[in-house]
């Protein structure tokens with residue numbers, strides 16, 4: 682197999698602008714867990730499926746690996762700090778002092794997200810050093826607002 686330089690891989694893939702999401706679920710102890718991701722994409726309309734790629738070394742991987750449901754919170758333009766927090770802060774500290782709501786069905790919905798997409802885990806399979814998680818969309822809410830964007834390793838807004 683041909684080796685390819687990791688920095689060049691990032692350089693190439695970083696040219697693809699994305700939105701930013703925080704995936705939330707409950708861990709095995711019932712505590713809220715969440716992680717910043719930009720690997721979100723829609724996969725299928727019928728049935729309605731989305732995908733996320735989760736690093737197997739991430740702490741959050743343990744939670745998503747066991748989760749039967751999760752929510753994709755699409756971040757708004759003013760939520761860069763939240764994106765950084767859910768990528769860098771230790772897991773247990775991520776939810777302290779931020780706005781979120783835990784629903785009766787165990788959904789964790791972040792205040793200010795421009796969309797919350799409720800999923801049931803449909804499929805999971807290992808690919809390379811990540812796990813591809815396929816979610817079946819079972820509900821959600823869309824709100825007005827502009828998106829947070831990610832491009833070449835930095836945050837941007839629509840101008």
Ligand SMILES: Cc1cc2nc3c(=O)[nH]c(=O)nc-3n(C[C@H](O)[C@H](O)[C@H](O)COP(=O)(O)O)c2cc1C
Pocket residue numbers: 701716717718719720721734735736737738739740741742764765767768769770771772831
């Ligand atoms: C903008 C952005 C997008 C990211 N996208 C992903 C992703 O799609 N998949 C992933 O596994 N990690 C992604 N990460 C990295 C994770 O957020 C980070 O490794 C994780 O939160 C580490 O914490 P944990 O080990 O406590 O889960 C992204 C980070 C940032 C800042």
